[in-house]
Amino acid sequence: MKGNERMTPSVQMHELLTLVLITHNRPAFLRRALQYYATLPCRIMVLDSSTDAAEGIEEQFPQVDYLHLPQYAYWGIQSKLIHGVNLVSTPYMLFAADDDFILPSAINDSVAFLQDHQDYGICHGYCLMYSSHGNKVRYLRRDKKVQEDYDSEQGLTRIHDYVSQYLPPFYAVTRTSLLRDWYETLPAGVAFEWQEVGHVYYLLARAKARVLPIPYVVREINIGGSEHNTEIYTKLAGVDAATVAERDAFAGFLSGVAAPLFGVSAQEVKDATLESFEAFAECLRTRKSLTAELIFDSTWTDFKGQPTRLFGPHQYVEMPFYNQAFFDQLTAQEFLLHAMPAGYVQLAELEGIWVRQEALLATHANDVPETVINRLWAAMDLNAFNRRVVKRLAQLLTEQDAEEAPLMNAWAERLAAAPDYDSLRRLEAMPSGKLLNWLPARNPDAAEASAIGRYLAEKDGGPVFGLLLLDLESDMDKLQVTLDSLVEGHNKAFRVVVFTTAEPPTSTTFSNTLHFVKVSASNYVDKLNQAVRQMTSDWVMLAEVGDQFTASGLLRAGLELLGADGIRAVCADEILRQPNGALIHQFRPGVNLDLLQGSPTGMARHWLIRREVFIEAGGYSADFKNALEFDLLLKVIEQGGLGGLAHLDEPLLISDAPQLADNPHERTALVRHLGARGYKALVTFGEAGTLQIDYQHSARPQVSIILHGADDLDALQRSVTSILQRTRYSAYEVLVPVHQGTSAAMLDWLASREKASNRLRVIRDDGDRTGPAQLNAAARQAQGEYLVLLAANAEIVNPNWLGTLLNGGLRPEVGIVGAKSIDSTGKLTQAGLILGMNGGVGSPFVGEEKNAHGYLQRLLVEQNYSAVSATCLMVRKELFDAVGGLDEAQFAQGFADVDLCLKVGQAGYLTVWTPHVQIVHPGTVPDAPGALAALKDKWAASFAHDLAYNRNLSLTGKGFTLAAPTPVNWAQLLA
DSSP: OOOOOOOOOHHHHHHHEEEEEEESSOHHHHHHHHHHHTTOSSEEEEEEOOSSOOTTHHHHOTTSEEEEOGGGTTTTHHHHHHHHHHHOOSSEEEEEETTOEEOHHHHHHHHHHHHHOTTEEEEEEEEEEEEEOSSEEEEEEEEOOOOOEEOOSOHHHHHHHHHHTOOOOTTSEEEHHHHHHHHHHSOTTOOHHHHHHHHHHHHHHHSEEEEEEEEEEEEEOOOSOOTTOOOHHHHHHOOSHHHHHHHHHHHHHHHHHHHHHHTSOHHHHHHHHHHHHHHHHHHHHTTSSEEEEEEEEEEOOOTTSOOEEEEOSOOOTTSTTOSHHHHHHHHHHHHHHHHSOOSHHHHHHHHHHHHHHHHHHOOOTTOOHHHHHHHHHHHHHHOTTOHHHHHHHHHHHHHTTOTTHHHHHHHHHHHHTSOOOOHHHHHHTSHHHHHHHHGGGGSOOHHHHHHHHHHHHHTTTOOOEEEEEEETTOOHHHHHHHHHHHHTSSOOOEEEEEEESSOOSSOOOTTSSEEEEEOOTTTHHHHHHHHHHHOOOSEEEEEETTOEEOTTHHHHHHHHHTTOTTOOEEEEEEEEEOTTSOEEEEOOOSOOHHHHHHOHHHHSTTOEEEHHHHHHTTOOOGGGGGGHHHHHHHHHHHHHTTTTEEEEEEEEEEEEOOOOSOOHHHHHHHHHHHHHTTOOOEEEEOGGGOEEEEOOOOOOOOEEEEEEOOOOHHHHHHHHHHHHHHOOOOSEEEEEEEOTTSOHHHHHHHHHHHHHOTTEEEEEOSSOOOHHHHHHHHHHHOOSSEEEEEETTOEEOOTTHHHHHHHHHTSTTEEEEEEEEEOTTSBEEESSBEETGGGSEEOTTTTSBTTOOOGGGTTTSOEEOSBOOTTEEEEEHHHHHHTTSSOTTTTTTSOHHHHHHHHHHHTTOEEEEEEEEEEEOOOOOOOOHHHHHHHHHHTHHHHHOOTTSOTTBOOSTTSOSBOOOOOOOHHHHHO
16 A cells, blocks of 8 residues: 655755645735744745735744735635746645644655655545634544545546545645646636636646545635635536636636646547536535544643543544554644634634633632632633633732742743733734723823812712612622722712612611612512612612623713703713623614604613612603613603613623513503604514514505606606505605606606606706706605605615504604615615714715615614715604705705705604615715705704714724713813
8 A cells, every 4th residue: 555654854855845825915814824833844835825915924934935926815716826836946845824733744754655646636635624812722524535545657547536526635745846837827817716627637637646544734724705705616516608608718727738748639528528617516516525523622720731632423443543652743833723713613702711811810809819819710710721811810829929820820831832922912902802992092191080079079079879670690790890890980870779689788778878688580570669768869760780880971970960950861972892792882863753763772771760760751661671771761751751861871781681672561561652742553573682673553644755866767667666665555646856857758758657647747847957946846746745865876675664653754753764775786875864974965875785784783774864865764744844845055056955854853753764664765965065065054963973873982894883982071070
């Protein structure tokens, strides 16, 4: 049998083999790969097409030939490989990806085999796949047992046999001359799929191949698809004309190259090549040789030794992975994976772990060495490879002369052997870290804190907050977290009542700053209401143990609420702790009735309620234990409407993210509330725990749909056809205004449609009015009680679109209803308008998939915006006339629809955006600088702060990302 194991002497390996490492914009992967390969006794060449060169590679790895080749970028992989191959001077070479681990022993065995068998061109072994996670590495079987020797003297036979049980040979040890010949033969610009097919074809055409019965490489599994978006099977098996022609052309190219080698006609080789393509496709389709099956998970949380491996239900003992030597090599690789983390999945999991570890690393005023060490041990349990934790714990254990000190110091030394990385620096580049670094800017400095203290002293200390903490699981550790955050905050004007199912640790009364009340699962709601009645605080808030109060949140709330006699309830912002520990911001808009009703889980938590208002509303209801705050807010709205409700752009809490699931208590509370408002509404669950309301109006008013901006006959025809064919609501008419500049073809078509349908009316104007003037003129002739302004190039998607618009439009408090716009590919083009976005008026979420949930689930639910677009806008005709319609003077060139919405809002009505009406439209906003300037001047306050948005969010791009850190203007709050 060919391939007896033997080691090639190291002194020869440097002259025999070059390992060519391929990387692009992944410096963490590159450093880890070099750390792994650096001790190989062969030549190592790095082909790095990253935008920026990796820093310090030459100093850290002087034996490596590092080539920075930004000219090839990502899509220049073919040229980059050709460049590298031509620089190799050794007889053998192999490519290596920056995220794979080719085993040194396997490299040696493959080189030795090729040295002993000069008629073979490539040699490799079997591959195992891995995916790296926070504390775990998952291993999967990729290769099945195959024919291992492809030694036929007939090249076409070798090719057919190999692709019939295909194991990718790209990373095999290969004779350099063969690769150089292949890349010289390969035409420029060949698709990635055909590059891979051609690679194996050419090498098997030129020489024999060997798969050794050994573990060869541990490769990272591709999660989420390749950026190249390659799919070999599609190219090999596709039946569409373009793919068939492409396949035939590439087979012709290969046959032209191979025919001289085989001594037969090019047509005969082409026929055999196409047959091999079929065999290749069948191999991939049936997974004859390639698979993805879990073998085992390897978890490493113990700093004392080895990872723990949990094997799956299926094992494949015919594969050569089951030996101690291989598992020892896996352990060394795993150590590097954890000690030098890289990759989206692993870092996403580590983000949450690092956040929790940083919290455990923080010191507190009441700390003693024992409490600090206990927290550090807890941090070690989360991840044993965080060097900040390890160094700190090793230092403290050594100072305490603890028994574990030698082992911890040994672990620290072992970690130090790998290149260092700073977990805190890594974290700071992640969303959680950016958020944690954003918070300190909200704190007052020493001088500001002193001034605030004097100011509050003059105001009797400011308002007192009654904080109701639920501890229904008797978790003292979580309680301590909450209390620590309050003690370390800037505001001390609070009273805390803990409602616990445990025995209170001490006897307290309501006169104490911290009071304990023993409760049970059946009576805690009554106890909450009783406590509020007995408290002397000004404001109350419900929270849970484990919630952390931000350092300055209550301080700013107290200053903002001084003298705010008309305010009844305040919604603030918060930061959510995901189940994995990562943090996301939940920065809410101003008071938003429809968003509250549609997404109570996200909008109803942690409101500050004035104590008297709480009592007058009847407090919490035991019938809605899982929606206490939502039900209370709805009762507050029933008492006084939206008046006296406010929003504070300041996070008060860091709390666990709520579960976005169907909550029957939220639904029934909303049904009760809508009933109190006179509706017999039907409330159903939507996605992610959201609620949808069918108000079930009995009225069926006439609607006039005004198609505006008609200048393209084809687009107009599609729009009109979509309305007439897809609109389920029957009481409507379609008005199409035209002017003297309208084309004859369009006029003829409209005339024919007007005769064919009693729903369509053409509004003829002998003048040249367009834009707002034309729309106003059409509105005057409309017979409907409601107007729908619809772009003449918009297409209707859902049949109940008019009924859905009326579902909101018939509510007495609603003035305007707008819709969601998507393009023909299903990407979002408009979802409400934000004033000030990207320097003008813009829509958030542009480019998102139409089914995306959006920030705060805002793409799933109806909500209030300051403005929506006349791309699709419903307005009550009486209200349209009352506010003067569209402004023809200032906004003839654009933004008259935005001005209309703002006028309607100024008149006291809500503008509602609904995601349940979708139209196909490009969603572009006008390019009208003069009109935009006029709009900003007229509505300066709205542009300064759009209440549908949040001051702490960026107004660039798609929106809803964290803005740059900005300090609070404390001096203004003291004025």
